[in-house]
Amino acid sequence: MFLPKALRSLVCAFLFAVAAQSPFAAEKLDLKRTTPVPASEQIPVMDFFRPLLLQGPKLNSAGTHIAAIVTVGEDQHDLLVYELKTKEGEVLSVRGDNDISSVHWLNDRKLVFELLEKKMYRVGLLAADFGRISHPYPLFQYYGSELIAVPKNNRLQPLVWNRYDGLDSRLGVGYDLGVCSADSELNTGAVFDLAAADSRRANVVAARSFNNQHILHSYPQPKSGIVVGYLADRDGQLAFSVTSIDGRPTLQRLAGTEWVKCPVDLDRVDVVGCGDQTNQLVVVGPRQEGKPRALQLMDAATGQLGAVLLQDQEYDFDGWLYRHPVTNEILGGGFERNGPRVFWFGESYRKLQKLLDARFPGYVVRIIGSDDAQNVFLVATFSDRQPVVFHWVNLEKHAAGLFKQSAPWIDPARMQPQSVIKFKTRDGRLLDAYLTLPAGASKQNPPALVVLPHGGPWVRDSWGFDGEAQFLASRGYAVLKPNYRGSTGYGWMFPEDDRFDFLKMQEDVTDATKAMIASGLIDGSRVAIMGGSFGGYLAVSGVVNEPALYRCAISNAGVFDWTELIHEKNDYRHDSSAYDWLLRRLGDPKKQQEKFEAISPLRHVEQIRVPVFVAGGKDDPNVEITQSKRLISALEKNHVPHETFLVSEEGHGMHHLNPQVELYTRIEAFLDKYLKPATPVATAP
Numbered sequence: 001m002f003l004p005k006a007l008r009s010l011v012c013a014f015l016f017a018v019a020a021q022s023p024f025a026a027e028k029l030d031l032k033r034t035t036p037v038p039a040s041e042q043i044p045v046m047d048f049f050r051p052l053l054l055q056g057p058k059l060n061s062a063g064t065h066i067a068a069i070v071t072v073g074e075d076q077h078d079l080l081v082y083e084l085k086t087k088e089g090e091v092l093s094v095r096g097d098n099d100i101s102s103v104h105w106l107n108d109r110k111l112v113f114e115l116l117e118k119k120m121y122r123v124g125l126l127a128a129d130f131g132r133i134s135h136p137y138p139l140f141q142y143y144g145s146e147l148i149a150v151p152k153n154n155r156l157q158p159l160v161w162n163r164y165d166g167l168d169s170r171l172g173v174g175y176d177l178g179v180c181s182a183d184s185e186l187n188t189g190a191v192f193d194l195a196a197a198d199s200r201r202a203n204v205v206a207a208r209s210f211n212n213q214h215i216l217h218s219y220p221q222p223k224s225g226i227v228v229g230y231l232a233d234r235d236g237q238l239a240f241s242v243t244s245i246d247g248r249p250t251l252q253r254l255a256g257t258e259w260v261k262c263p264v265d266l267d268r269v270d271v272v273g274c275g276d277q278t279n280q281l282v283v284v285g286p287r288q289e290g291k292p293r294a295l296q297l298m299d300a301a302t303g304q305l306g307a308v309l310l311q312d313q314e315y316d317f318d319g320w321l322y323r324h325p326v327t328n329e330i331l332g333g334g335f336e337r338n339g340p341r342v343f344w345f346g347e348s349y350r351k352l353q354k355l356l357d358a359r360f361p362g363y364v365v366r367i368i369g370s371d372d373a374q375n376v377f378l379v380a381t382f383s384d385r386q387p388v389v390f391h392w393v394n395l396e397k398h399a400a401g402l403f404k405q406s407a408p409w410i411d412p413a414r415m416q417p418q419s420v421i422k423f424k425t426r427d428g429r430l431l432d433a434y435l436t437l438p439a440g441a442s443k444q445n446p447p448a449l450v451v452l453p454h455g456g457p458w459v460r461d462s463w464g465f466d467g468e469a470q471f472l473a474s475r476g477y478a479v480l481k482p483n484y485r486g487s488t489g490y491g492w493m494f495p496e497d498d499r500f501d502f503l504k505m506q507e508d509v510t511d512a513t514k515a516m517i518a519s520g521l522i523d524g525s526r527v528a529i530m531g532g533s534f535g536g537y538l539a540v541s542g543v544v545n546e547p548a549l550y551r552c553a554i555s556n557a558g559v560f561d562w563t564e565l566i567h568e569k570n571d572y573r574h575d576s577s578a579y580d581w582l583l584r585r586l587g588d589p590k591k592q593q594e595k596f597e598a599i600s601p602l603r604h605v606e607q608i609r610v611p612v613f614v615a616g617g618k619d620d621p622n623v624e625i626t627q628s629k630r631l632i633s634a635l636e637k638n639h640v641p642h643e644t645f646l647v648s649e650e651g652h653g654m655h656h657l658n659p660q661v662e663l664y665t666r667i668e669a670f671l672d673k674y675l676k677p678a679t680p681v682a683t684a685p
Contacts, residue, residue, distance in 0.1 A: 027661065031073060036411035043414065045668070048471035049660045051075050052406035057390055059378040061325060062108045063371025065130060066378065066392075066403065069100060075657040079103060079113060081130050082403075084376075084392060090133045096193070097649075098123070104147060106155045106184055112139065112147060117195065119655040120621065122146070124191065125160060127184045137187045139214045141207045142166040142194060143177060149232030152328060157181045157216060159238055161230055164575070167194075167204050167211075175575045178221040179230055179238055183214050222252055222259045226577045233274045234328040240274070240281075240300065242266070247580030253279060253300055263303035273321045276329050282309070284317050292316045292492045310335070310343055315489040318460065326372050336489065338420050338432045339463035340364050352377075356393065359400060364464070378403070385415035387465045410465075416473045418463055423482065423515040425508050429493045433482040433512050434461055437521065438473045448526035448675040449478045449516060451542075451550075453509050455533030458499070460487040475668055477675070478522045482512035500585050502562075502599045506541045513549060526675045530554035530667070532653055533623070537601070540612065540631070544601040547609040552674040554667055556615040557652050559623055560602035560631045563589040568624050602627075605634040611641040613670045615663055617650030643670055 029046055034053070037043060050071075057068035063084070070080045070091070077099035082089040094100060094115070103113040109131070115124035125145035128136040139145070144163035151157060162177035189210030192203045221227070225243030233239040241252045241259060249266040252259040270284040272295065279301040285294045285308075293316040297306030310317060312335070319335040332344035342365075344350045349367075356365045356379060363381040370377045375396040382388040387407035393400040419435045441447045450472050454461045461481045469479040483490065484505045485498045498504055509529070517524035529550045531539045536558025543553040559565050566589055569579035589596045597603050612635055616628040628646060635642040645666055647659045654660040 027665065029074060029657065029661065034408050036409055036414070039411070039414065043471075043474050045471065045661050045664050046657070047407075047409050048467040048474075049664060050407065050409070050657060051077070052387070053408070054080070054390065054404045054406055056103060057368070057378060057403070058103060058105055059369040059371060059376065059392075060105045060108045061372045063373070063376030064108070067103045067105060067111055068404075069103060075119075075655075077101060077116075079111075079128070079133065081111070081133050090130070092128065092133045092136060098193075102147070104150065104158075106150055106158060110156065110184060112158060112184065114145070114147075115191075118619075118649060118651070120619075120651045122163075123166075123194075125182075126191070127187075136191070138189050138191050138207075138210060139182050139184060140211045141189075141192060143211060148179060148230050148238065149236040151181075151232075151236035153235065154181075156184045158184060159230075159232060159236065162211075167208050176221065176227055179219045180215045181217040183216050186214055188213055219254070220257055220259065225250060226575065228577055231271065231274060233278070234276055234323070236328070239279075240271075242271075244577035244581065247577060247582070247584035249577075251300065262300045264298065264300060265303075269298065272317075272319075273330075280306075282321060282330065287492060287496070290492075292489075295319075309345070312337065314338075316491050318488040322367065325370050325374065334366065336460060336462045340366075342366065352395075359393075360391075382465055383412070384418035384463060384465055385412040386410070387467075414474075415465075415470050418466070418469070420463055423512045425485070425511050429485075429490075431483050431485075431487075431490060431508065431512070432461075433480055433516075434463060434466075434469075435481075435516070435521075436466070436469045436473045436479040438476045438478060441478060441521070443520045446521060446523040447476055447478045448671075449480060449513075449522040449524075449528070450671065451509065451513050451516075451527065451529045452479055452481045453484065453529070453531045453535045453538045454481065454487070455531065455535045457484070457486040457502075457505060457534045458488060460489055471664060472671075475671070477671065478516075480512060480516050482509055484508035484512075502537070502541070503545075506538055506545060509538055509542060510546055510549065523677070526551055526677065528552045528554065528671060528675055531558070532556040533558065540601040540608075541599075543610050543612065544604045544607050547607055550610055552611045552613070552670065553608075554613040554615075554670065555628075555631075556654075556663070557617065557620055557623055558614075558627070558631075560627050561600045562586065563596045563600060564602075564627060564630075565623065602631055602634060605631070605638050605640065608635070608638070608640050611643070611670070611674050613643045613645075613667065615645040615654075616647075617652065617654065618646055618648045619650060620652045622652040 027044055054068050054070050057066050059066050066082045068080050069077050072078050079092040079100045080089050097118050099116045101114040101116050103111055105111055110129050112127045114122055117123045122144050124141045125139045126136045127139055146161045148159040148161050160182045161179045164175040192207050219238055222241050222243045225245040228242040228244050231240040238254055243250050251262040251264045253262050268286040272282045275282050275297050281298045281300050283298045285296045292312050294308045294311035295317040296308045315337045319333050321333040322331050324331055331349055335341045360381045363383050366380045368378050368380050377393045379391045379393055380388050387410055389405050390403040392403050416436050421433050421435050422430045423433055424430055438447050460483050472479045485494045485508055486505050527550050529539045529542045536555035539553045539555045543550050566582050573579040614628050614632055616625050618625045632644055645663055654663050
């Protein structure tokens with residue numbers, strides 16, 4: 001699975017492999033080029049969708065080295081360890097359809113990282129030492145292993161959740177193997193590729209033996225329910241679990257060797273992380289009449305709410321916590337409002353943020369890590385026109401420098417600004433949408449519009465660089481990305497049931513579209529709707545329920561029949577909580593046939609009057625490809641013009657570069673075909 005040393009390229013993170021050809025690609029992938037194309041040339045599709053050259057960088061505690069995931073070739077993700085002093089790096093490369101993901105430092109010289117197969121499946125948790133990065137060794141293989149935490153007082157024994165036994169189902173071993181302390185110092189075992197044609201039964205037995213040798217201590221598993229996740233305390237010790245019984249999440253705390261149910265209603269509060277005290281949580285608190293939900297403390301043992309840390313005047317808290325590199329105490333964090341914000345509880349970090357903001361004017365500046373002494377910081381900067389750029393800052397030496405641009409082929413001068421606008425829903429609420437206009441657009445020269453609702457649905461769009469929107473703008477289209485009820489941040493505005501009212505969500509998208517048309521900034525006669533996952537559902541639902549509003553629709557990995565989706569999840573109900581959760585929150589199709597009929601656009605294809613483009617991965621683990629195939633059959637039956645792009649060995653969305661470039665090349669042609677201005681009718685002289 002790993003390349004021999006003689007074949008391994010030490011071109012570091014900053015050098016990349018030769019261009020690869022694909023039978024799907026509509027344009028040649030010039031992967032050697034890492035600079036923008038000349039301003040006289042159209043920006044290639046590839047440039048908007050290439051994987052970032054570097055992502056997920058982590059600074060070690062000494063502040064001497066940065067570990068990061070780097071992209072080689074088309075879309076292969078390798079591991080880089082870069083020394084700040086010498087500006088030299090060491091690279092671990094993989095081969096086949098495998099990628100390195102999610103790297104973490106255990107100490108100054110040892111790392112752990114995940115190995116993915118087909119960009120979807122966890123097949124290993126591996127460790128490596130700096131100076132010997134090219135010789136990794138497995139901790140666990142084919143156990144679906146996920147790092148939970150690195151204990152502060154014993155960093156070489158990380159907590160790992162082995163989520164399932166994927167080595168050999170014939171052995172009849174239970175799916176969830178629980179949490180253990182792993183021995184990262186035991187350099188034993190080979191890395192096996194059990195998907196290889198020459199893989200043998202002996203390899204399965206050997207892999208299991210090596211896995212078991214790395215288990216130092218196993219923690220008790222919750223006795224009832226399906227485990228949804230685990231949470232460690234500020235010291236990196238296993239503290240909480242979340243289980244699901246009949247679709248209802250339950251919080252439990254580890255008291256000695258027993259799991260004790262906490263009197264906490266996870267339908268009312270959302271856990272963000274552990275607090276600084278024993279049994280303390282940081283949560284997004286319960287709904288308050290007329291007020292956004294606050295970030296506050298909670299005693300998990302009693303269920304009592306504590307001090308409010310942050311309460312915005314317009315948005316429910318939606319963000320993450322930043323902790324001290326040594327003590328792990330909470331220092332502040334990020335907050336997604338209508339745009340990214342940062343907050344700090346202490347004056348020292350407020351001053352540091354001001355210093356960094358002044359050094360990088362015009363950019364959002366995020367602190368993403370520091371050394372233990374808090375002298376060396378790793379910083380990310382970005383804007384609506386600039387993909388993320390990573391920098392190092394040395395406060396002690398009053399110095400700073402560029403670490404790496406993540407997408408140097410993007411010329412910010414050729415990107416278009418993203419505006420935050422408000423639109424009113426039909427029940428009188430103001431929501432955010434993000435508008436990107438193409439160059440030269442005006443009320444005198446209004447462009448066609450592509451409405452791009454996000455997936456989820458319980459996430460949100462926010463301000464920042466968006467390759468998909470910039471691609472469409474570069475082709476002359478305005479792009480509107482509306483948030484809708486159910487998007488995070490707005491829950492306080494609406495009744496709780498609206499989080500699961502898909503028709504009202506679609507109505508919000510309609511209201512945003514009509515508000516955009518009324519503004520006069522776009523050509524209201526040339527509007528398309530496009531989305532992926534739940535956004536793909538909204539796209540097809542849009543042309544079902546608003547047949548005169550849109551010229552065409554594009555859906556990628558969409559859900560079109562919610563009854564069918566619930567039936568799909570029923571097949572996995574014994575090891576996944578998705579079925580019971582959907583049944584509880586969305587309803588039972590057997591008892592609410594009329595509701596499911598209304599929210600499933602596949603049942604109303606006869607109402608579609610415009611062309612539809614349907615895309616999807618044939619190996620989608622989230623939404624069966626049969627959903628897309630049934631939609632295509634219904635479009636054919638009802639004589640609706642349509643185009644399709646279904647790809648083997650792709651999952652929920654296109655994860656490989658070649659099919660992604662092909663997808664957007666086809667989308668470009670589809671939009672050009674159906675969003676052209678109406679041809680004036682010639683009049684007789």
